[in-house]
Amino acid sequence: MTATAPRPTAARPTLRTLRDRALRLAELVTTPLLPADYLDLVHPLRPGADLRGRIEAVVPETRDAATVVIRPGADWRPHRPGQYVRIGIDVDGVRMWRAYSITSDLGRTDGCFTVTVKAIPDGKVSNHLVRRAEPGTIVQLDQATGEFCLPEQRPAKALFVTAGSGITPVMGILRNHPELDDVVLVHSAPTADDVVFGTELRDLAAAGRIRLVEQHTDTAGMLDAAAIAELVPDLAERATWACGPLGMLEALEEHWAAAGLADRLHTERFRPTVLVTGEGGTVTFTRNGTSLEADGATPILDAAEEAGVLMPSGCRMGICYGCVLPLREGAVRDLRTGEVTTAVPGDGVLVQTCISAAAGACDIDH
Numbered sequence: 001m002t003a004t005a006p007r008p009t010a011a012r013p014t015l016r017t018l019r020d021r022a023l024r025l026a027e028l029v030t031t032p033l034l035p036a037d038y039l040d041l042v043h044p045l046r047p048g049a050d051l052r053g054r055i056e057a058v059v060p061e062t063r064d065a066a067t068v069v070i071r072p073g074a075d076w077r078p079h080r081p082g083q084y085v086r087i088g089i090d091v092d093g094v095r096m097w098r099a100y101s102i103t104s105d106l107g108r109t110d111g112c113f114t115v116t117v118k119a120i121p122d123g124k125v126s127n128h129l130v131r132r133a134e135p136g137t138i139v140q141l142d143q144a145t146g147e148f149c150l151p152e153q154r155p156a157k158a159l160f161v162t163a164g165s166g167i168t169p170v171m172g173i174l175r176n177h178p179e180l181d182d183v184v185l186v187h188s189a190p191t192a193d194d195v196v197f198g199t200e201l202r203d204l205a206a207a208g209r210i211r212l213v214e215q216h217t218d219t220a221g222m223l224d225a226a227a228i229a230e231l232v233p234d235l236a237e238r239a240t241w242a243c244g245p246l247g248m249l250e251a252l253e254e255h256w257a258a259a260g261l262a263d264r265l266h267t268e269r270f271r272p273t274v275l276v277t278g279e280g281g282t283v284t285f286t287r288n289g290t291s292l293e294a295d296g297a298t299p300i301l302d303a304a305e306e307a308g309v310l311m312p313s314g315c316r317m318g319i320c321y322g323c324v325l326p327l328r329e330g331a332v333r334d335l336r337t338g339e340v341t342t343a344v345p346g347d348g349v350l351v352q353t354c355i356s357a358a359a360g361a362c363d364i365d366h
Contacts, residue, residue, distance in 0.1 A: 064119045285309055
């Protein structure tokens with residue numbers, strides 16, 4: 001009897017194959033959106049999503065400052081005391097990014113962190129967060145960063161010099177480093193009521209945790225470097241961290257350098273930026289070295305290709321994200337929605353060049 005060859009059997013689909021098929025089917029059903037877009041609506045803080053946070057509370061601190069409690073997404077990493085976080089929030093239809101120092105105790109049991117914001121004149125984001133932001137608002141986040149932190153080898157003596165909202169990174173340090181046992185804090189604000197964290201700082205001073213020197217500038221004038229040296233006679237023995245307005249920091253740097261103490265001074269600068277948006281502008285591709293004039297109705301992708309710039313692209317409809325590039329500085333407008341996205345120097349906000357037009361001068365990292 002002749003043996004017959006066994007009939008080939010179809011390979012059983014693997015779990016991964018079935019999953020990939022289901023995902024492709026879901027993409028077809030949900031086009032032009034992706035399944036992830038729908039997940040973002042119901043679970044914006046899930047693992048693997050773009051890093052976001054949800055505002056849980058806004059707690060007033062002074063007449064123009066508030067602490068914002070944020071629950072971060074699952075991929076948030078713990079910060080180091082003194083670091084800051086960049087927050088992206090939509091204000092009147094415009095996505096704006098600002099950096100704020102993290103002020104919370106690392107030991108919080110609710111999984112949230114806090115930033116404390118002082119509203120500044122004409123500050124769109126700061127005023128929005130202090131006066132208009134509501135619990136439940138979703139914000140965009142970057143991971144915490146910054147080097148305004150204590151070294152692993154803690155200083156035997158520390159001096160902190162702050163003004164206005166410059167107290168915020170220092171508050172984050174004081175809340176998380178109770179082991180510091182010789183701390184002087186020199187802080188200036190217009191009045192006693194304007195001192196952010198005033199009650200907590202005075203309680204720390206009463207408990208002997210810190211020596212607190214308050215300078216109320218409305219009555220006592222500005223505090224200069226020479227006056228600080230008189231208030232802190234052992235200044236040369238102290239590692240110093242300073243945060244506040246640019247003029248104050250430059251004066252401190254000059255004084256410390258003249259005293260041969262430049263290596264003992266660490267500063268954190270504020271970077272106020274006013275960005276003017278309009279219709280069209282100069283688009284610069286920083287790595288390519290090309291600059292071109294684009295109107296407010298032509299996609300940056302089209303304008304670049306017309307100027308001979310080789311660009312990444314795909315569907316050209318805003319669906320596939322094959323054209324995404326970092327916006328390092330400037331403003332672009334989404335041609336579908338009219339929404340303006342802005343960036344300041346050092347940012348890398350991703351934009352779709354096929355559906356974005358220049359809304360002023362802008363630099364694209366390409």
